[in-house]
Amino acid sequence: xxxxxxxxxxxxxxxxxxxxxxxxxxxxxxxxxxxxxxxxxxxxxxxxxxxxxxxxxxxxxxxxxxxxxxxxxxxxxxxxxxxxxxxxxxxxxxxxxxxxxxxxxxxxxxxxx
Amino acid sequence: xxxxxxxxxxxxxxxxxxxxxxxxxxxxxxxxxxxxxxxxxxxxxxxxxxxxxxxxxxxxxxxxxxxxxxxxxxxxxxxxxxxxxxxxxxxxxxxxxxxxxxxxxxxxxxxx
Numbered sequence: 001x002x003x004x005x006x007x008x009x010x011x012x013x014x015x016x017x018x019x020x021x022x023x024x025x026x027x028x029x030x031x032x033x034x035x036x037x038x039x040x041x042x043x044x045x046x047x048x049x050x051x052x053x054x055x056x057x058x059x060x061x062x063x064x065x066x067x068x069x070x071x072x073x074x075x076x077x078x079x080x081x082x083x084x085x086x087x088x089x090x091x092x093x094x095x096x097x098x099x100x101x102x103x104x105x106x107x108x109x110x111x112x113x
Numbered sequence: 114x115x116x117x118x119x120x121x122x123x124x125x126x127x128x129x130x131x132x133x134x135x136x137x138x139x140x141x142x143x144x145x146x147x148x149x150x151x152x153x154x155x156x157x158x159x160x161x162x163x164x165x166x167x168x169x170x171x172x173x174x175x176x177x178x179x180x181x182x183x184x185x186x187x188x189x190x191x192x193x194x195x196x197x198x199x200x201x202x203x204x205x206x207x208x209x210x211x212x213x214x215x216x217x218x219x220x221x222x223x224x225x
Contacts (some may be wrong), residue, residue: 013184033213035215038152040121042117048212050168058212090157104156106155
């Protein structure tokens with residue numbers, strides 16, 4: 001089954017404790033991206049990756065890091081999480097660029113205390 | 114800043130009616146336009162995409178694009194209670210198909 005898998009689905013943690021949210025897709029998609037969703041603000045792009053070892057900033061990259069060492073994986077790293085990063089996060093992938101429709105993961109709800 | 118504007122609603126329509134959802138965008142060079150549906154607590158799912166001016170129909174859904182006026186709309190015919198969700202408009206940035214900007218969404222309720 002074609003899917004985008006995120007882990008964990010829920011996480012409550014404290015300020016400053018490094019965390020990683022994993023994202024994996026099994027569709028051999030070149031393009032992957034991370035979004036955060038906040039009430040009234042919609043989905044905002046954090047980072048995207050066009051292929052292995054190629055990443056770039058989206059609209060709200062501050063406080064986040066990503067890596068793309070393998071085509072299927074695109075982890076999101078919060079080196080020193082802060083309460084303003086409390087949000088619902090989605091990973092998405094598509095065959096090439098955004099001209100192709102995206103497939104979304106089920107989301108990760110992060111609470112930073 | 115690329116902007117995509119949607120009426121947040123809520124928009125309520127009776128079952129069987131036509132629901133009309135609208136979206137305007139600021140980037141005149143945008144090339145690709147998407148409508149996603151998001152049920153509460155779930156991830157967005159693509160329902161329509163449109164690249165050219167005019168109408169595109171898929172079942173009960175019709176996407177309409179007018180690049181000159183910089184708006185894209187979604188019509189849902191014969192609305193069903195299962196269509197109740199938030200509808201997100203998304204637009205690619207001009208000169209780059211690598212960045213996508215979403216509107217904040219319109220909440221639709223179809224009343225039985």
